[in-house]
Amino acid sequence: MRKEVVVAIALGFILGLVITFSIWTANKAIQEKPAPTPSESLPSPIEATPTPISPASLLQVLAPENYFISDQEKIKITGSTEPGTTVVVLFEEGESILEADETGDFEITIDLIGGANRITIKAFSPDGREDEKTLNLIYSTAEI
Amino acid sequence: MKKKTKITTLLIFFLFLTFPPLPLAQTSSGEAELIESIRKKVEEKIEEKTEISQKQKRGFFGQVSDLFNQTIVLETDQGKKTAKIDQETILIGANRQKIKFEDLEIDNYLITMGYSQSADQLETNRVVVISQPKQDNRIAVMGRIKNLERTQFDLEPLRNSQSWQVILTPKTIINQNDAGEIQELEPESLAEDSLLIIIGLSEEKNQISAKTIRIVTLPSPIPESEEAGKETETEN
Numbered sequence: 001m002r003k004e005v006v007v008a009i010a011l012g013f014i015l016g017l018v019i020t021f022s023i024w025t026a027n028k029a030i031q032e033k034p035a036p037t038p039s040e041s042l043p044s045p046i047e048a049t050p051t052p053i054s055p056a057s058l059l060q061v062l063a064p065e066n067y068f069i070s071d072q073e074k075i076k077i078t079g080s081t082e083p084g085t086t087v088v089v090l091f092e093e094g095e096s097i098l099e100a101d102e103t104g105d106f107e108i109t110i111d112l113i114g115g116a117n118r119i120t121i122k123a124f125s126p127d128g129r130e131d132e133k134t135l136n137l138i139y140s141t142a143e144i
Numbered sequence: 145m146k147k148k149t150k151i152t153t154l155l156i157f158f159l160f161l162t163f164p165p166l167p168l169a170q171t172s173s174g175e176a177e178l179i180e181s182i183r184k185k186v187e188e189k190i191e192e193k194t195e196i197s198q199k200q201k202r203g204f205f206g207q208v209s210d211l212f213n214q215t216i217v218l219e220t221d222q223g224k225k226t227a228k229i230d231q232e233t234i235l236i237g238a239n240r241q242k243i244k245f246e247d248l249e250i251d252n253y254l255i256t257m258g259y260s261q262s263a264d265q266l267e268t269n270r271v272v273v274i275s276q277p278k279q280d281n282r283i284a285v286m287g288r289i290k291n292l293e294r295t296q297f298d299l300e301p302l303r304n305s306q307s308w309q310v311i312l313t314p315k316t317i318i319n320q321n322d323a324g325e326i327q328e329l330e331p332e333s334l335a336e337d338s339l340l341i342i343i344g345l346s347e348e349k350n351q352i353s354a355k356t357i358r359i360v361t362l363p364s365p366i367p368e369s370e371e372a373g374k375e376t377e378t379e380n
Binding site for chain 1: 150200201202203204205220221222255257258259260269270272274277280282284286301302303321339341343355356358360362
């Protein structure tokens with residue numbers, strides 16, 4: 001065997017080793033990178049603060065939000081309670097009694113008076129539990 | 145010479161083979177950059193959404209408890225609320241005339257409308273002086289009829305001990321929800337131990353002048369024999 005061939009084989013072997021080492025190092029670097037923890041994977045500039053719901057709470061008013069300004073005289077109030085619960089709504093120009101449906105949801109459309117409206121919503125469960133929420137709403141057609 | 149060329153070519157070939165690991169090593173830093181850019185975009189989106197939701201159209205109403213530095217402090221039924229005004233805020237007096245901040249007085253009853261920055265603060269665009277709403281004496285209570293008489297009875301709550309004396313008036317409406325339909329009833333329909341929800345006016349302690357009485361009908365439990373029948377049907 002010629003001397004040049006031996007040198008070429010030796011160099012080829014060394015280069016092969018270098019390549020293998022490079023690939024191994026690169027793979028190791030990728031694998032060793034720590035997986036982002038759940039808190040890192042989701043940005044959290046604002047900490048989510050779920051509305052605390054008391055276990056004893058019987059009534060939730062879903063819409064509208066408190067201090068909402070409506071430009072319509074009629075407004076739909078929706079909420080959630082337990083099935084079989086009776087809900088009383090006291091609004092400025094009247095009152096209404098309604099029953100929650102089989103899923104516990106209820107909704108009612110009421111009339112607002114111009115300006116300030118204080119709406120009281122009260123739930124009565126058949127076993128005597130009660131819960132009450134107050135909604136302060138404003139009816140105004142003025143441009144805000 | 146030819147062999148030297150072959151060896152050089154071979155060496156160059158092997159040298160090229162050493163490059164692929166480099167991009168692989170860069171992938172990890174590329175991923176980090178990608179994650180970082182996604183994170184920034186998500187943060188921007190959340191900030192944008194938060195700003196929109198925080199600046200919702202809102203209004204407070206209540207009695208003025210303090211006035212200072214273009215700021216109105218209102219005492220509302222849900223605590224103190226602050227309304228900040230600026231030069232563009234429109235202030236309307238009780239007679240619908242335009243007024244200035246200096247015209248406002250402690251104890252005025254106001255509606256302030258604008259955009260809320262927090263649950264208790266408002267950037268106010270419009271302020272309206274109104275007359276103080278009358279106290280609402282309406283209440284709603286639930287309980288069972290006791291000591292029933294022609295025009296009055298006692299209402300015994302299911303859970304607490306406070307009972308009510310209920311006065312029936314000629315205007316009292318008595319009704320019942322019968323399978324989704326509201327049926328109006330006569331006062332004679334009231335019976336001892338009936339479960340009621342009453343909306344009325346309470347102007348004296350523990351006394352209600354009834355406006356509306358709803359007789360509550362509880363869903364009757366399924367008789368055992370019927371349940372057994374259902375089970376049998378299911379089994380068959």
